[in-house]
Amino acid sequence: MKQILKNRLLIFIGLFAIYGIIQILLSTSILNDYYEINIVLMGINIILAVSLNLINGFTGQFSLGHAGFMSIGAYTSAIITYKLGLPFPLAILVGGIAAGIAGILIGIPSLRLKGDYLAITTLGFGEIIRVIFLNTEYVGGASGLSGIPKYTNWTWVFWMAVITIVLIRNFINSSYGRCCVAIREDETAAESMGINTTFYKTLAFTIGAFFAGIGGALYAHNFYIIQPETFNFMKSFDILTMVVLGGLGSITGSILSAIFLTFVYALLQDYAALRMVIYSLLLIVVMLFRPEGLMGTKEFSLKKLFKKGEKSNEFTLN
Amino acid sequence: MKTFIEQLINGLSLGSIYALIALGYTMVYGIMKLINFAHGDIYMVGAFTGFFASTYFHLGFIPSLLLAMLVSLLLGVTIERVAYRPLRNKSKISILITAIGVSLLLENGGIIILSPQVRTYPQIFKQHMYSFFNGIITISNQQIVIFVVSIIMMVGLQIIIYKTKMGKAMRAVSTDADAAKLMGVNVDRTVSFTFAIGSALAAVAGVLVGIYYNSIDPLMGIMPGLKAFIAAVLGGIGIIPGAMVGGLLMGVIEALVSGYGSSLYRDGVSFAILIIILLIKPTGLFGKNVREKV
Amino acid sequence: MSLLSIKDLSIDFGGIKALIDVNIELEKGSLTGLIGPNGAGKSTVFNIITGIYKPTSGKVIFDGKSISQKPYNNTKLGIARTFQNIRLFKNLTVLDNVKIAQHIHVQYGLFSSFLQYKKYLDGEKSQNIEAMNLLKIFNLDKHAYNLAKNLPYGEQRRLEIARALATKPKLLLLDEPAAGMNPQETKELTDTIRFIRDKFDITILLIEHDMSLVMDLCEDIYVMNYGKIIAHGTPDEIKRNPEVIAAYLGEEDIDEKEILSIEGGA
Numbered sequence: 080m081k082q083i084l085k086n087r088l089l090i091f092i093g094l095f096a097i098y099g100i101i102q103i104l105l106s107t108s109i110l111n112d113y114y115e116i117n118i119v120l121m122g123i124n125i126i127l128a129v130s131l132n133l134i135n136g137f138t139g140q141f142s143l144g145h146a147g148f149m150s151i152g153a154y155t156s157a158i159i160t161y162k163l164g165l166p167f168p169l170a171i172l173v174g175g176i177a178a179g180i181a182g183i184l185i186g187i188p189s190l191r192l193k194g195d196y197l198a199i200t201t202l203g204f205g206e207i208i209r210v211i212f213l214n215t216e217y218v219g220g221a222s223g224l225s226g227i228p229k230y231t232n233w234t235w236v237f238w239m240a241v242i243t244i245v246l247i248r249n250f251i252n253s254s255y256g257r258c259c260v261a262i263r264e265d266e267t268a269a270e271s272m273g274i275n276t277t278f279y280k281t282l283a284f285t286i287g288a289f290f291a292g293i294g295g296a297l298y299a300h301n302f303y304i305i306q307p308e309t310f311n312f313m314k315s316f317d318i319l320t321m322v323v324l325g326g327l328g329s330i331t332g333s334i335l336s337a338i339f340l341t342f343v344y345a346l347l348q349d350y351a352a353l354r355m356v357i358y359s360l361l362l363i364v365v366m367l368f369r370p371e372g373l374m375g376t377k378e379f380s381l382k383k384l385f386k387k388g389e390k391s392n393e394f395t396l397n
Numbered sequence: 398m399k400t401f402i403e404q405l406i407n408g409l410s411l412g413s414i415y416a417l418i419a420l421g422y423t424m425v426y427g428i429m430k431l432i433n434f435a436h437g438d439i440y441m442v443g444a445f446t447g448f449f450a451s452t453y454f455h456l457g458f459i460p461s462l463l464l465a466m467l468v469s470l471l472l473g474v475t476i477e478r479v480a481y482r483p484l485r486n487k488s489k490i491s492i493l494i495t496a497i498g499v500s501l502l503l504e505n506g507g508i509i510i511l512s513p514q515v516r517t518y519p520q521i522f523k524q525h526m527y528s529f530f531n532g533i534i535t536i537s538n539q540q541i542v543i544f545v546v547s548i549i550m551m552v553g554l555q556i557i558i559y560k561t562k563m564g565k566a567m568r569a570v571s572t573d574a575d576a577a578k579l580m581g582v583n584v585d586r587t588v589s590f591t592f593a594i595g596s597a598l599a600a601v602a603g604v605l606v607g608i609y610y611n612s613i614d615p616l617m618g619i620m621p622g623l624k625a626f627i628a629a630v631l632g633g634i635g636i637i638p639g640a641m642v643g644g645l646l647m648g649v650i651e652a653l654v655s656g657y658g659s660s661l662y663r664d665g666v667s668f669a670i671l672i673i674i675l676l677i678k679p680t681g682l683f684g685k686n687v688r689e690k691v
Numbered sequence: 692m693s694l695l696s697i698k699d700l701s702i703d704f705g706g707i708k709a710l711i712d713v714n715i716e717l718e719k720g721s722l723t724g725l726i727g728p729n730g731a732g733k734s735t736v737f738n739i740i741t742g743i744y745k746p747t748s749g750k751v752i753f754d755g756k757s758i759s760q761k762p763y764n765n766t767k768l769g770i771a772r773t774f775q776n777i778r779l780f781k782n783l784t785v786l787d788n789v790k791i792a793q794h795i796h797v798q799y800g801l802f803s804s805f806l807q808y809k810k811y812l813d814g815e816k817s818q819n820i821e822a823m824n825l826l827k828i829f830n831l832d833k834h835a836y837n838l839a840k841n842l843p844y845g846e847q848r849r850l851e852i853a854r855a856l857a858t859k860p861k862l863l864l865l866d867e868p869a870a871g872m873n874p875q876e877t878k879e880l881t882d883t884i885r886f887i888r889d890k891f892d893i894t895i896l897l898i899e900h901d902m903s904l905v906m907d908l909c910e911d912i913y914v915m916n917y918g919k920i921i922a923h924g925t926p927d928e929i930k931r932n933p934e935v936i937a938a939y940l941g942e943e944d945i946d947e948k949e950i951l952s953i954e955g956g957a
Contacts, residue, residue, distance in 0.1 A: 253799075
């Protein structure tokens with residue numbers, strides 16, 4: 080018990096140090112605006128990738144509709160700050176909740192389907208969400224909402240990413256999260272162990288959608304404008320690439336690949352097609368030669384680096 | 398009434414094109430249980446080949462069409478050989494991810510090589526309208542070409558599937574790949590052949606779309622690809638007549654939605670059809686239910 | 692009193708009658724065998740008891756209640772099973788396989804798992820201890836942190852039983868637990884099954900092809916053929932039943948050893 084508290088304190092100090100260093104570099108303008116934009120984007124991508132990994136990687140329910148949930152968070156939060164003039168933290172929360180509710184509504188019917196049928200259905204739902212925004216004059220239709228205040232900054236993104244990672248990690252390490260992993264491994268066996276698979280699939284889907292909504296809220300308040308086109312299924316494929324590259328079922332893998340791919344994105348900002356060619360080759364090459372992704376289902380941990388040889392595993396308390 | 402018939406004819410033209418693409422989806426799904434996401438992009442490559450053949454090499458309609466079929470066929474077979482075959486025994490999801498990768502590669506590779514600009518298809522058939530029944534039914538010669546070519550292709554496909562040895566092998570593999578293998582069917586060759594036929598049909602659709610709508614671009618395969626897939630699901634995936642009927646239905650529904658509703662809702666309606674079908678009868682209009690063995 | 696009673700159970704698969712008027716009664720605490728040639732419908736009985744298949748007609752009463760059509764609800768009622776073709780969570784550790792099965796008895800809520808409250812820590816700790824104790828019984832504790840797929844075949848079968856027991860069942864259904872085991876392993880398994888029946892005070896129904904195991908272990912045996920129960924009785928009665936012998940001899944690919952063990956007894 081004491082050891083656990085000590086570890087938690089150490090982790091917190093470490094996080095605060097990372098936060099502080101970057102904050103100082105940003106406020107002294109050693110890292111200029113260009114870096115700030117990309118660092119913020121990195122954080123948003125981490126949130127999106129980790130939350131999609133909960134659905135696709137840990138629960139094994141292949142969703143291609145993450146951009147749809149992201150857009151619900153983005154639009155809802157923008158309405159709250161820009162249209163209604165309410166505070167940003169509320170907008171983030173409501174954005175997440177709105178996306179989570181959409182997750183429940185979409186998850187319950189679609190999660191009865193499996194594999195590629197589920198993939199195409201979630202893609203379809205994502206597109207329907209986009210078409211709805213496209214046809215809603217209140218949020219600007221095809222031209223989108225512009226003039227959204229810029230509230231998203233390093234502080235918000237960093238701590239929201241930390242919260243996302245910690246909560247999803249804790250969930251996976253709980254009995255509830257283990258149910259989700261069991262469903263990925265063998266749905267029939269999981270059901271025979273007393274697991275209500277529909278409920279847990281929907282739960283994972285909803286939690287994933289909730290954090291995608293938060294990612295969307297942060298996104299909307301970083302770029303001044305949001306348009307339905309930003310959230311088409313190509314965006315879902317982007318997030319999918321991060322998850323697949325990092326490893327379906329590895330949180331640290333998703334974090335590392337979100338950071339790496341945001342770098343690639345920043346470098347190739349003016350060459351969108353080339354960037355997508357690289358993404359697509361990554362998808363193909365990873366699947367052909369290392370289908371488990373960079374990390375597989377393993378997690379990168381400092382503790383393991385320091386104490387080699389000690390048995391540790393992802394799902395039990397250490 | 399006049400607009401209704403007009404939309405119906407437009408819908409059937411578009412639907413024939415969806416049906417041609419849907420056939421490729423349905424055959425590949427039948428045989429490999431894979432949604433070949435790249436199929437829509439093979440159709441795009443077919444359209445571009447036809448474009449180059451007729452614009453730069455001044456080939457006529459039939460030579461252009463044949464060339465487009467050949468190029469798409471080779472591309473389809475290569476994709477299967479390089480990207481899908483090594484994964485055939487892996488999880489369905491890893492092939493699906495690879496297929497998404499191939500699709501993105503063709504689209505964005507297309508943008509880099511062909512430039513993102515929209516090209517104007519040459520007027521192979523100068524547009525000419527025919528009127529019947531005092532103008533209640535009007536149909537263009539391009540639409541007639543679409544109908545005629547589609548019918549020829551579909552009849553040809555039926556002959557291949559039901560009258561040839563290769564067709565028999567295809568049916569055998571799609572029923573039970575392992576059993577077919579034990580009976581001496583060369584599964585690899587059958588899968589390649591399926592990709593070849595599916596891709597060639599997609600190329601036909603690509604050239605016909607070029608003639609009908611006059612414009613093509615490297616991303617043109619995305620939406621028709623998805624819609625043709627929906628058509629295949631609507632008819633019952635893996636079932637060839639299902640793909641034809643599903644394609645025609647999708648085309649007609651879309652034309653009616655555009656004609657009477659808003660074209661902005663058109664894509665939404667297609668996906669709504671997909672979702673409704675998958676949730677109510679995932680096996681499609683012509684499908685039978687199968688039970689999972691525990 | 693009887694814990695499980697199956698009454699006039701029938702099921703059709705697209706016109707094929709896989710089960711015809713099957714009646715089975717299991718006394719509380721009994722150890723019953725369900726035998727029969729391949730394709731006789733034994734696993735189908737399991738799949739109906741656990742709620743995976745819905746019977747065309749007939750009833751399954753467990754502990755006074757009708758079973759549910761949802762497999763997970765039947766697990767909660769107290770029915771656990773293993774599978775003919777092992778279905779472990781292959782890429783997870785042996786320990787996690789057991790802990791997943793403990794889920795219906797989880798002692799902390801969703802909220803405290805997000806924040807890892809004390810309740811969560813205590814719950815996980817007691818779950819770990821319980822799981823390790825269970826693994827010890829099956830001599831699997833040394834493999835607790837190995838992946839299930841890396842265990843040898845016989846140990847995978849044992850892990851499946853351990854996992855089923857982790858749900859704390861009243862009725863345990865074992866589908867060919869000795870398949871693929873050598874005689875030594877089978878002997879150990881026989882002892883283990885007897886031990887868990889006594890220690891956990893549960894009722895066991897098992898499907899098995901290994902006649903020496905069935906005759907040795909079970910007090911009561913049902914024999915199936917072509918979807919029907921053709922005989923019911925003690926091992927001695929079954930061994931002498933002419934219909935049973937015919938059913939087995941009638942099957943051409945029967946293994947000689949099996950016939951001998953029916954005739955010669957245990």
